Amino acid sequence: MSVLKVNQLNKNYGNKSVLRDISFEINEGDLIGLVGPNGAGKSTLMRSMLALEDLKSGLVTVQNISNRNPEFFKYVSFLPSDNYLYTQLTGYDHISFVANIYDLEKSEIDEVIDLIGIRTYVNQAVKSYSYGMRQHLLIALSILTKPLVILMDEPFNGLDPTSIIELKQLIRTLHAQGIGILISTHNLDILEDLTNTIWFIKDGQLFKNEILLDVNDPYQIEVSGHYEKTVEQLMTDSHLPFQVIENRILTDPTYEVEKYLEWLIKNGVQIKSVNISKKNLEEMYKNFYEVNIQ
Numbered sequence: 001m002s003v004l005k006v007n008q009l010n011k012n013y014g015n016k017s018v019l020r021d022i023s024f025e026i027n028e029g030d031l032i033g034l035v036g037p038n039g040a041g042k043s044t045l046m047r048s049m050l051a052l053e054d055l056k057s058g059l060v061t062v063q064n065i066s067n068r069n070p071e072f073f074k075y076v077s078f079l080p081s082d083n084y085l086y087t088q089l090t091g092y093d094h095i096s097f098v099a100n101i102y103d104l105e106k107s108e109i110d111e112v113i114d115l116i117g118i119r120t121y122v123n124q125a126v127k128s129y130s131y132g133m134r135q136h137l138l139i140a141l142s143i144l145t146k147p148l149v150i151l152m153d154e155p156f157n158g159l160d161p162t163s164i165i166e167l168k169q170l171i172r173t174l175h176a177q178g179i180g181i182l183i184s185t186h187n188l189d190i191l192e193d194l195t196n197t198i199w200f201i202k203d204g205q206l207f208k209n210e211i212l213l214d215v216n217d218p219y220q221i222e223v224s225g226h227y228e229k230t231v232e233q234l235m236t237d238s239h240l241p242f243q244v245i246e247n248r249i250l251t252d253p254t255y256e257v258e259k260y261l262e263w264l265i266k267n268g269v270q271i272k273s274v275n276i277s278k279k280n281l282e283e284m285y286k287n288f289y290e291v292n293i294q
């Protein structure tokens with residue numbers, strides 16, 4: 001079900017057109033990665049969605065509520081790339097502040113504190129927090145109102161591997177709860193791990209359908225040993241779609257990998273390893289942005 005709608009968004013800085021005719025919808029439970037090089041317009045797009053930019057034209061609504069209406073922000077929250085917290089105050093002070101605005105119950109606050117796992121330090125002053133702890137607090141603040149959609153601008157910046165793993169897990173939890181999430185990041189590996197829906201932004205335009213990844217990834221079956229027939233001949237006899245790269249068979253994701261394994265085993269082929277062959281987002285990025293590296 002569509003919850004957030006962006007319609008014909010155009011943004012100029014002076015004579016420069018930064019966003020051009022951008023339209024899209026975010027559905028309940030979408031997890032979308034927004035990718036683009038420096039200056040492509042990712043932050044401007046998020047800021048425009050939050051009515052933080054003056055637009056040339058465009059309409060942004062959540063459940064038909066415009067972003068010009070303060071009620072919009074109950075349903076759409078933002079995790080900014082800048083860490084803007086009051087260092088003298090505690091995490092709980094920040095949470096109470098937001099909870100008071102939206103008249104939330106203590107039980108709702110406790111639920112968020114436990115979900116994000118900040119109970120042990122929520123009563124300490126923010127100045128004693130690490131970067132990752134601050135990021136957790138910001139996420140707690142962003143989900144207090146039970147938003148339908150969260151916009152995350154570079155949420156993995158500056159996090160150590162432990163905090164990245166924790167944040168990825170948290171994003172998966174929020175996603176499983178049906179929250180629509182739009183994440184802008186330069187980290188393609190993290191994104192590839194999190195979602196199959198990647199949108200690219202280029203020259204102020206959004207490209208989505210063109211690069212939607214398949215849900216299933218192909219498998220790579222590595223075989224060993226010498227046989228009468230080549231692996232290619234053997235696979236042709238199976239009538240299963242395939243590609244062969246040296247001694248590796250690349251399966252077709254619409255067919256079960258078991259069918260390939262059964263066929264190979266039946267024909268006495270030794271199987272050395274079976275791995276999921278992940279689509280390479282970096283390759284797609286390089287092709288899309290025509291990045292040439294010598």
Ligand SMILES: Nc1ncnc2c1ncn2[C@@H]1O[C@H](COP(=O)(O)OP(=O)(O)OP(=O)(O)O)[C@@H](O)[C@H]1O
Nearest residue numbers: 013014018036037038039040041042043044045186
């Ligand atoms: N306040 C501003 N005044 C003028 N131009 C701006 C302003 N803010 C952004 N721009 C320009 O708008 C374009 C898009 O910037 P934006 O910050 O949205 O890109 P981005 O994709 O978020 O980049 P990054 O990955 O570096 O954060 C850039 O060309 C930038 O120079």
